[in-house]
Amino acid sequence: MTNDNTGADAAKAVGAKGPEELRRQIEETRSQLGDTVEELAAKADVKARARARAADLKDKAGAMTVQMKSTAAQAGHTVQDKASQAGHAVQDTVPGPVRTAATNVVQAGLRHPRPVLIAGAGAVVAAGLLRRRHNGHH
Secondary structure, X not given: OOHHHHHHHHHHHHOOOOHHHHHHHHHHHHHHHHXXXXXXXXXXXXXXXXXXXXXXXXXXXXXXXXXXXXXXXXXXXXXXHHHHHHHXXXXXXXXXXXXXXXXXXXXXXXXXXXXXXXXXXXXXXXHHHHHHHHOOOO
């Protein structure tokens, strides 16, 4: 047996029609094997996968933070509006010194809204309770 004959026998064994086609099939198989090895290496790269997952979670957390801030801002505006409406509703029934104090609170609320919103909400509730008691409701 010569080398060419051995190549021809190998070509027949894998269904190739000649040594050139056999070489082409070998090259194609090597390429596919290389792709498979790269895919397996990527799956085995735990650090890279962990970094990708962390980046994805960070993006989701950032989006959630933006959404929460937006919701909180809307709620803050709603509370400010309600406090302003309540202030206007009781303005005529409140004595002058109390009205002056309330005006000062509102002006402070425009400068520092969070603490004053909490205090203002308490004042509105207290004014409502006082008004009920004054009108004979218990």
